[in-house]
Amino acid sequence: MKLTDVEFDFSQLLVVECYGIENAMRSDRVAYRVGITTRELRLLKRHMVLIHHKPIGSTVAGYFWAANNHELMKMIKSYETRIMKYSVMMKAYRGMIINKGQEEMF
Numbered sequence: 001m002k003l004t005d006v007e008f009d010f011s012q013l014l015v016v017e018c019y020g021i022e023n024a025m026r027s028d029r030v031a032y033r034v035g036i037t038t039r040e041l042r043l044l045k046r047h048m049v050l051i052h053h054k055p056i057g058s059t060v061a062g063y064f065w066a067a068n069n070h071e072l073m074k075m076i077k078s079y080e081t082r083i084m085k086y087s088v089m090m091k092a093y094r095g096m097i098i099n100k101g102q103e104e105m106f
Contacts, residue, residue: 003052010034010044011054014065021071024062 003011013033018025025033031041045063048054055066057075066072 001052006034006036006044007048007052010041010048011056011065014056014063018062018064020067021057021059021061021064021074024057024059024064026062027058030063 010030013025013030017023018030027038027041031038034041034044036044041063045056045058048056055072057064057066057071059078064071066075
């Protein structure tokens with residue numbers, strides 16, 4: 001599948017200026033440079049990883065093109081940690097519902 005202009009511009013920016021996690025660029029700067037909103041940027045990153053299989057990562061420091069398997073493993077670990085944190089929150093919410101006698105919601 002051919003990349004759109006925005007997808008191509010995003011990829012090129014990351015490969016040229018943000019290659020490797022140490023060169024991550026803040027999301028607001030990336031979005032501005034590509035000509036989209038930060039919300040659109042988050043959706044674009046997801047699309048590029050899932051559909052085009054591009055090694056695009058993001059951290060609190062910003063977006064980057066993963067330079068190696070080590071950086072990809074960092075992204076995997078980051079998502080695993082988030083999943084665990086959200087699982088704990090979901091369990092807490094379920095406990096609140098059950099403790100209020102609203103079991104029939106499930």
